[in-house]
Amino acid sequence: MDIFRVLSRGASLNKSKDYKADFTAPDKVKSATELKKSNDLNVQVEKEIDFFHSKQHKIVKEVESKVNGDESDDDVKDDETRKQEPVKITTKEEALELRKLNGSKVTGHDVPLPIGSFEDLISRFRLSKILLQNLIANNFNEPTAIQSEAIPCALFNRDLIACAPTGSGKTLAFLIPLVQNILASNIRSKKRKGGENKGSEEKRIKGLIISPTKELAQQINNQLNKITENLGIKTGYLNKSLASKFRSGVSKASKFDIIVTTPLRLIDLVKNSALDLSYVEFLVFDEADSLFQSDFLEQTDAILSALTSPKLCKSIFSATITSHVEELAHGIMKDPVRVIIGLKEAANSNIEQKIIYCGDEHGKLVAIRDMIQNGGFKPPVIIFLQSIDRAKALFNELLYDGLNVDVIHAERSQKQREDAIARFRSGELWCLITTDVLSRGIDFKGINLIINYDVPNSSQAYVHRIGRTGRAGRTGRAVTFYTKEDTDMIKNVVNVMRASGQIEGMPIWMRDETALSKLSKDRKRKLKREQLERGKISTVPKAFKKRKFRKA
Numbered sequence: 223m224d225i226f227r228v229l230s231r232g233a234s235l236n237k238s239k240d241y242k243a244d245f246t247a248p249d250k251v252k253s254a255t256e257l258k259k260s261n262d263l264n265v266q267v268e269k270e271i272d273f274f275h276s277k278q279h280k281i282v283k284e285v286e287s288k289v290n291g292d293e294s295d296d297d298v299k300d301d302e303t304r305k306q307e308p309v310k311i312t313t314k315e316e317a318l319e320l321r322k323l324n325g326s327k328v329t330g331h332d333v334p335l336p337i338g339s340f341e342d343l344i345s346r347f348r349l350s351k352i353l354l355q356n357l358i359a360n361n362f363n364e365p366t367a368i369q370s371e372a373i374p375c376a377l378f379n380r381d382l383i384a385c386a387p388t389g390s391g392k393t394l395a396f397l398i399p400l401v402q403n404i405l406a407s408n409i410r411s412k413k414r415k416g417g418e419n420k421g422s423e424e425k426r427i428k429g430l431i432i433s434p435t436k437e438l439a440q441q442i443n444n445q446l447n448k449i450t451e452n453l454g455i456k457t458g459y460l461n462k463s464l465a466s467k468f469r470s471g472v473s474k475a476s477k478f479d480i481i482v483t484t485p486l487r488l489i490d491l492v493k494n495s496a497l498d499l500s501y502v503e504f505l506v507f508d509e510a511d512s513l514f515q516s517d518f519l520e521q522t523d524a525i526l527s528a529l530t531s532p533k534l535c536k537s538i539f540s541a542t543i544t545s546h547v548e549e550l551a552h553g554i555m556k557d558p559v560r561v562i563i564g565l566k567e568a569a570n571s572n573i574e575q576k577i578i579y580c581g582d583e584h585g586k587l588v589a590i591r592d593m594i595q596n597g598g599f600k601p602p603v604i605i606f607l608q609s610i611d612r613a614k615a616l617f618n619e620l621l622y623d624g625l626n627v628d629v630i631h632a633e634r635s636q637k638q639r640e641d642a643i644a645r646f647r648s649g650e651l652w653c654l655i656t657t658d659v660l661s662r663g664i665d666f667k668g669i670n671l672i673i674n675y676d677v678p679n680s681s682q683a684y685v686h687r688i689g690r691t692g693r694a695g696r697t698g699r700a701v702t703f704y705t706k707e708d709t710d711m712i713k714n715v716v717n718v719m720r721a722s723g724q725i726e727g728m729p730i731w732m733r734d735e736t737a738l739s740k741l742s743k744d745r746k747r748k749l750k751r752e753q754l755e756r757g758k759i760s761t762v763p764k765a766f767k768k769r770k771f772r773k774a
């Protein structure tokens with residue numbers, strides 16, 4: 223195995239991806255063109271459009287030559303990456319070497335070897351060539367650490383507990399094997415029923431992906447659509463409109479191979495017999511620790527009881543999987559493989575973390591305005607607060623200051639949420655204020671800064687919130703404000719920072735582990751349940767607030 227090849231992957235991810243570097247979706251090109259209007263991003267956008275065109279050209283060449291086995295094109299030959307042979311893992315020693323490099327800990331009975339490259343999947347698992355082309359066309363050239371381990375496990379139909387840092391590619395780690403398994407399963411059922419000549423077959427939902435939020439479910443479905451192009455696999459995000467089509471019979475569930483959904487919508491349909499889940503063979507809980515928390519547990523249970531296929535394989539994914547969640551998972555799984563990348567529940571090491579003592583609520587406003595004035599507030603920025611009311615109040619303050627900002631929380635309509643996300647993704651909007659509704663899974667490209675205006679109520683919440691930056695090999699910054707009311711809550715943050723070796727700038731007493739003892743389990747539970755009562759944010763006169771808000 224070529225160790226340098228493996229090591230260089232992180233570096234190439236870093237090099238090739240800058241702000242908004244999503245080369246796959248044509249709508250991104252349009253929005254980037256629109257962005258040219260904005261002076262500050264002009265140069266950046268022009269560079270990206272050029273890069274997009276050259277990249278597109280290269281991708282087309284690469285895909286053509288892969289399909290035709292044609293190596294004659296000079297452009298393709300000259301590309302350094304094409305000169306290297308795909309890494310293949312064929313022995314236990316090579317697997318050990320790769321796991322050491324990737325910081326992967328894999329346990330379980332009869333664990334499969336990891337993959338060294340996506341091409342490795344062709345020889346070992348007869349991966350669909352179209353699926354491989356789709357990966358390459360979307361710039362997914364090499365598997366990340368979690369993909370190396372999770373993909374072969376799922377292709378061997380193993381139950382799986384997978385924990386890997388935020389932004390490390392967990393979504394593709396479950397989507398690639400899911401798609402391949404469903405392709406194989408469809409071929410098998412076609413053969414059983416005598417091939418294509420027997421007319422159109424009734425399909426069944428075979429894959430189910432559960433996500434705790436609508437935004438994340440939609441994002442997963444978008445990713446799924448990209449990699450299933452030309453594969454004849456039908457996927458659906460169970461939004462309000464699709465759910466009502468199922469209910470009224472306008473759209474038949476039997477058209478779909480894979481459904482991505484939040485728990486409640488699914489349960490509602492199952493209870494009303496509008497959806498049959500008894501043929502589902504592959505189940506994924508994304509952000510599983512959130513779905514296994516007490517607020518969701520009943521719904522998760524209801525879903526599990528509707529999944530009756532004896533072939534059912536289950537996997538759970540998150541950046542934070544507590545031992546309690548692992549215990550619950552073991553209770554519903556058969557002989558699972560456990561994959562942990564890096565330190566369990568640690569922050570992504572590409573994120574520079576900082577805490578700022580602000581004294582009181584007013585001090586936080588002063589601190590944020592100070593950051594804006596002194597250049598520490600480099601967009602795109604996401605600001606997290608503990609409640610809807612506080613998010614609204616800070617939105618009014620920053621809008622009053624003339625900042626290019628919008629807010630997302632559970633009280634805004636789906637359309638308002640989607641619009642704000644689209645504007646933020648395109649770069650039109652520079653700052654997004656939100657609650658924990660956007661803290662998990664959402665993949666915005668090139669976020670520069672996360673501000674925890676309010677301290678998150680658990681170390682897990684902190685890891686997910688700051689994980690919106692520092693994704694796919696990029697770097698990012700996270701700043702957490704705290705006041706004298708946060709003496710307990712800030713310990714969650716400090717402990718994560720200390721585990722990441724980020725004690726620079728931290729008060730001396732916080733660096734000392736004995737002085738800052740860990741919170742007791744009971745105290746942690748209480749902090750998670752109850753929201754800290756905080757002083758008011760708002761300083762903007764009411765009459766002005768209304769005028770401005772309506773305008774926005």
Ligand SMILES: Nc1ncnc2c1ncn2[C@@H]1O[C@H](COP(=O)(O)OP(=O)(O)OP(=O)(O)O)[C@@H](O)[C@H]1O
Pocket residue numbers: 235361362363364365366369386387388389390391392393394540541662663664665689690693694
């Ligand atoms: N093999 C790959 N090569 C290049 N980019 C990749 C690869 N796999 C994933 N990515 C990109 O990395 C980014 C992060 O991936 P993803 O959203 O799956 O992270 P995650 O681990 O699920 O994070 P979170 O814990 O926050 O949900 C995405 O933009 C995705 O397109």
